[in-house]
Amino acid sequence: MITPIVELRKATKKYAGVPAIEDIDFALLPGEIHTLVGENGAGKSTLTKAMAGVVSLTSGQMLIEGREVRPETPVQALHLGIAMVFQETSLVPTMTVAQNLFLGQERFFNRLRGIYIAAQQFLQSLQFDVDPTATVSLLGAAKKQMVEIARAVLHKAKVIIFDEPTASLTPEEKKYFFDLIFNLKARGVSVIFISHALEEALLVSDRITVLRDGKLVVTDRKENFDRARIVQAMVGRDLSQTLYGQRKSTMRPAGKRVLSVENLRMAAMVKNNSLSVFAGQVTGVFGLVGSGRTETFKVVAGVIKRDIMYGGEVLLHDRPVRYLVPAPAVRDGIVYVTEDRKVEGFFETKSVADNIYLGLLAKLRGKRKLVSKREATEVSERLIKRLNIRAISKDVKAIELSGGNQQKVVIAKSLVQDPEVIIFDEPTRGVDVSAITEIHQLINQLADEGKAVVVISSYLPEVMALSDRILVCRMGKVVEEFSALEATEEKIMYAAIH
Amino acid sequence: MIGALRTLTDQLLGRGAAAITVPIFDGALKPNQILEQAETFAELEAPEDLATDGTSLFVADGACVLRYDDDTATTVAQVDRRITGVANLPRGGLAVALDGTEVRVIGGPHDGRNWTSVAGKPLTAANAVCATVDGRLLVTDGSQTQPYDRWCHDLMSLGRSGRIVELGLTDGGAREIASGLAHAFGTAAAGKDVWVCESWAHRVLAYGGEKRGLPVVSRLPCYPSRLAPAADGGYWLTAFTCRTQLVEFVLRQKAYRTRMMKEIDPRYWIAPALTSGNTFLEPLQGAHLKMRGIHKPWAPPRSYGLVMRLSPEGLVRYSLHSRVDGKNHGVVAAVECRGTLFVLAKGRRRILSLSVADVERRLLS
Numbered sequence: 001m002i003t004p005i006v007e008l009r010k011a012t013k014k015y016a017g018v019p020a021i022e023d024i025d026f027a028l029l030p031g032e033i034h035t036l037v038g039e040n041g042a043g044k045s046t047l048t049k050a051m052a053g054v055v056s057l058t059s060g061q062m063l064i065e066g067r068e069v070r071p072e073t074p075v076q077a078l079h080l081g082i083a084m085v086f087q088e089t090s091l092v093p094t095m096t097v098a099q100n101l102f103l104g105q106e107r108f109f110n111r112l113r114g115i116y117i118a119a120q121q122f123l124q125s126l127q128f129d130v131d132p133t134a135t136v137s138l139l140g141a142a143k144k145q146m147v148e149i150a151r152a153v154l155h156k157a158k159v160i161i162f163d164e165p166t167a168s169l170t171p172e173e174k175k176y177f178f179d180l181i182f183n184l185k186a187r188g189v190s191v192i193f194i195s196h197a198l199e200e201a202l203l204v205s206d207r208i209t210v211l212r213d214g215k216l217v218v219t220d221r222k223e224n225f226d227r228a229r230i231v232q233a234m235v236g237r238d239l240s241q242t243l244y245g246q247r248k249s250t251m252r253p254a255g256k257r258v259l260s261v262e263n264l265r266m267a268a269m270v271k272n273n274s275l276s277v278f279a280g281q282v283t284g285v286f287g288l289v290g291s292g293r294t295e296t297f298k299v300v301a302g303v304i305k306r307d308i309m310y311g312g313e314v315l316l317h318d319r320p321v322r323y324l325v326p327a328p329a330v331r332d333g334i335v336y337v338t339e340d341r342k343v344e345g346f347f348e349t350k351s352v353a354d355n356i357y358l359g360l361l362a363k364l365r366g367k368r369k370l371v372s373k374r375e376a377t378e379v380s381e382r383l384i385k386r387l388n389i390r391a392i393s394k395d396v397k398a399i400e401l402s403g404g405n406q407q408k409v410v411i412a413k414s415l416v417q418d419p420e421v422i423i424f425d426e427p428t429r430g431v432d433v434s435a436i437t438e439i440h441q442l443i444n445q446l447a448d449e450g451k452a453v454v455v456i457s458s459y460l461p462e463v464m465a466l467s468d469r470i471l472v473c474r475m476g477k478v479v480e481e482f483s484a485l486e487a488t489e490e491k492i493m494y495a496a497i498h
Numbered sequence: 499m500i501g502a503l504r505t506l507t508d509q510l511l512g513r514g515a516a517a518i519t520v521p522i523f524d525g526a527l528k529p530n531q532i533l534e535q536a537e538t539f540a541e542l543e544a545p546e547d548l549a550t551d552g553t554s555l556f557v558a559d560g561a562c563v564l565r566y567d568d569d570t571a572t573t574v575a576q577v578d579r580r581i582t583g584v585a586n587l588p589r590g591g592l593a594v595a596l597d598g599t600e601v602r603v604i605g606g607p608h609d610g611r612n613w614t615s616v617a618g619k620p621l622t623a624a625n626a627v628c629a630t631v632d633g634r635l636l637v638t639d640g641s642q643t644q645p646y647d648r649w650c651h652d653l654m655s656l657g658r659s660g661r662i663v664e665l666g667l668t669d670g671g672a673r674e675i676a677s678g679l680a681h682a683f684g685t686a687a688a689g690k691d692v693w694v695c696e697s698w699a700h701r702v703l704a705y706g707g708e709k710r711g712l713p714v715v716s717r718l719p720c721y722p723s724r725l726a727p728a729a730d731g732g733y734w735l736t737a738f739t740c741r742t743q744l745v746e747f748v749l750r751q752k753a754y755r756t757r758m759m760k761e762i763d764p765r766y767w768i769a770p771a772l773t774s775g776n777t778f779l780e781p782l783q784g785a786h787l788k789m790r791g792i793h794k795p796w797a798p799p800r801s802y803g804l805v806m807r808l809s810p811e812g813l814v815r816y817s818l819h820s821r822v823d824g825k826n827h828g829v830v831a832a833v834e835c836r837g838t839l840f841v842l843a844k845g846r847r848r849i850l851s852l853s854v855a856d857v858e859r860r861l862l863s
Contacts, residue, residue, distance in 0.1 A: 255813070260522075262517075262519035262520060263520065276524050278525055313517050318717050320517075469525065
């Protein structure tokens with residue numbers, strides 16, 4: 001019998017007496033790719049964090065190659081050969097890519113050029129197109145993820161845990177990533193892979209474990225699973241027909257043109273980009289990472305600035321607007337729901353209610369001289385109910401919620417501002433399947449109410465399922481537009497690549 | 499002082515009035531080749547405008563008006579000058595604009611009535627005539643400084659002397675509804691209001707009651723021309739060419755424009771045109787790169803063909819295009835008659851015909 005490289009027996013972890021995982025028996029075999037799937041809050045992250053020394057088990061045993069261990073910190077886990085690539089990046093944003101890669105391996109004298117050259121060579125060997133001299137805070141989500149992956153590979157770990165690694169990667173980058181995983185496997189490295197993309201789980205895994213409500217539901221070989229069985233195990237009901245699978249058969253007619261972008265320029269990311277957004281429609285925006293889609297809409301919402309000279313124009317109801325910060329955009333009715341919720345989306349130490357109310361205060365600015373606790377309660381309760389945010393109470397800290405519920409808080413914070421144009425950037429990234437359905441329903445509802453909705457997504461089935469019209473970005477500009485009825489995955493991908 | 503500083507800053511940074519930006523053709527304006535693929539109904543010597551009485555098509559061709567019943571053309575009016583605008587009158591007869599300087603009624607109960615000036619100013623570039631059911635004529639006078647043919651001079655000199663005038667068929671009265679328009683070209687009655695196209699401002703304005711130039715369609719990516727009512731409500735709006743960043747840039751360069759107008763043959767100006775590709779001397783050739791012998795349809799156009807279908811509220815529902823690689827450019831008029839849309843592509847001196855039902859089936863379902 002093969003000795004598992006990592007084994008958990010009766011693993012239980014409780015937060016304030018509430019079990020996040022309970023009595024889990026889990027085994028990872030040498031050279032195996034093992035996928036963990038489950039809704040947000042199912043316990044996947046807690047289980048893997050326990051293995052990676054981020055949290056300690058409340059009870060139960062952990063064994064590495066048959067030897068009982070108890071890693072208390074990530075460094076200890078790394079010394080035991082376990083590295084984790086987190087869902088939300090753990091890079092130091094003010095350092096360069098190379099400095100992040102070699103963080104913790106510094107010598108007394110460090111030659112910066114040498115580090116950059118080594119990092120360049122290493123990144124190239126992984127076929128990751130990332131500039132080692134770039135500051136991490138300036139990178140997009142996908143590139144940050146690449147740096148995380150590269151760092152784990154660099155540490156020569158025996159077990160690498162990937163928490164939602166592909167959520168923000170483009171199809172080509174995913175292919176590189178999967179090749180990398182297979183390469184690691186061939187070298188005897190075991191991989192734990194957490195993913196909400198079930199197709200990926202079925203594609204890359206040797207075995208799949210499904211968790212639900214902190215308990216292990218089933219572990220089996222990939223061949224014994226199909227999509228429906230996984231979904232059934234994850235949620236205890238059949239959701240296969242309500243998620244992504246359906247293409248739109250009708251489209252909403254366009255209302256008035258609410259937002260126009262004309263010849264917008266922003267450094268090397270947005271190059272003479274033009275587009276329109278109409279009321280009462282969902283405008284889907286698809287593009288590979290680096291296509292300028294996120295940056296375009298960040299300029300629209302005042303999150304980043306366009307070029308100072310000949311930067312083009314943004315028009316709201318045919319009136320030129322130029323937002324240097326998001327606050328005036330919010331007051332004018334434009335909100336941007338970020339793709340990076342942990343960093344830009346909410347205050348993690350504030351309660352759900354406070355976060356939602358802060359959204360309203362941002363809109364009202366000087367009109368509220370005093371904060372009203374009663375108003376905060378009313379507003380937050382209304383939105384918690386509308387968005388079905390599952391929290392023990394409205395006073396729970398946002399950080400303690402699952403990814404899906406955190407995303408709903410971010411959306412609630414924007415909806416409380418009663419926007420006219422709502423820009424969702426990767427609205428279901430790192431979100432469980434039932435929350436995806438709810439978020440999709442909300443997006444459709446907003447469009448039905450006559451709002452101008454923009455959905456930026458890397459996931460084609462999502463774009464196709466939601467959008468009335470689809471804009472495809474490439475190399476900093478919109479290169480193609482499809483109506484919902486004429487769009488196919490092949491056409492969209494062709495436009496995005498060629 | 500602050501205004502002057504702002505203008506200076508805008509010019510330096512390329513923003514505000516100095517922003518060289520052009521709206522995109524997307525949404526309902528997404529390009530297609532429907533106009534290019536349309537059937538050619540007739541090719542004429544000098545077509546200028548179209549009109550309909552609901553059963554027949556009327557075409558102003560040179561100095562005569564032709565009536566088409568099915569495919570057969572009959573001359574119904576012959577005058578001594580070129581006709582620059584035509585409209586059918588509800589009680590019979592035609593109203594025509596002659597060489598832009600006179601509006602005359604031919605036939606019907608008001609036969610022979612004419613106008614050469616309005617509000618003490620002579621008609622200079624009368625380019626579109628519309629008859630209302632209550633016995634008025636709406637006429638757009640494109641420019642007070644440039645005659646009908648010299649519309650490009652008007653654009654390049656940033657003309658703002660166009661006007662919309664109202665003429666009384668019964669009493670012969672005349673009054674200005676609005677003046678100071680950036681090339682008025684095309685008008686239609688919209689209930690109690692009057693809609694007028696302001697070509698150089700790329701918009702359609704509404705006048706009437708409280709509305710003193712309320713934009714109903716604005717920031718078009720093209721130079722709009724005539725308006726005509728659609729059978730099931732709304733309007734057909736044509737555009738004789740579309741905007742490019744190069745032309746927008748030239749329009750902001752006064753010294754360059756002045757010198758270009760002084761020294762270069764107007765046919766070769768960096769300016770919009772009704773047709774292009776006729777000589778290698780034309781500008782914008784550099785942008786018209788061909789890939790394997792195929793003209794890129796998305797290249798910056800010097801001439802273009804466009805018809806837009808507007809809802810009664812002024813929303814663009816769909817559009818028909820002849821792109822850069824096409825020929826049916828310089829669209830100046832479109833009328834709907836018995837389920838068929840007739841489009842005048844002046845650049846090719848062609849009248850095109852399309853089934854409205856087919857077009858809507860293709861674009862809306």
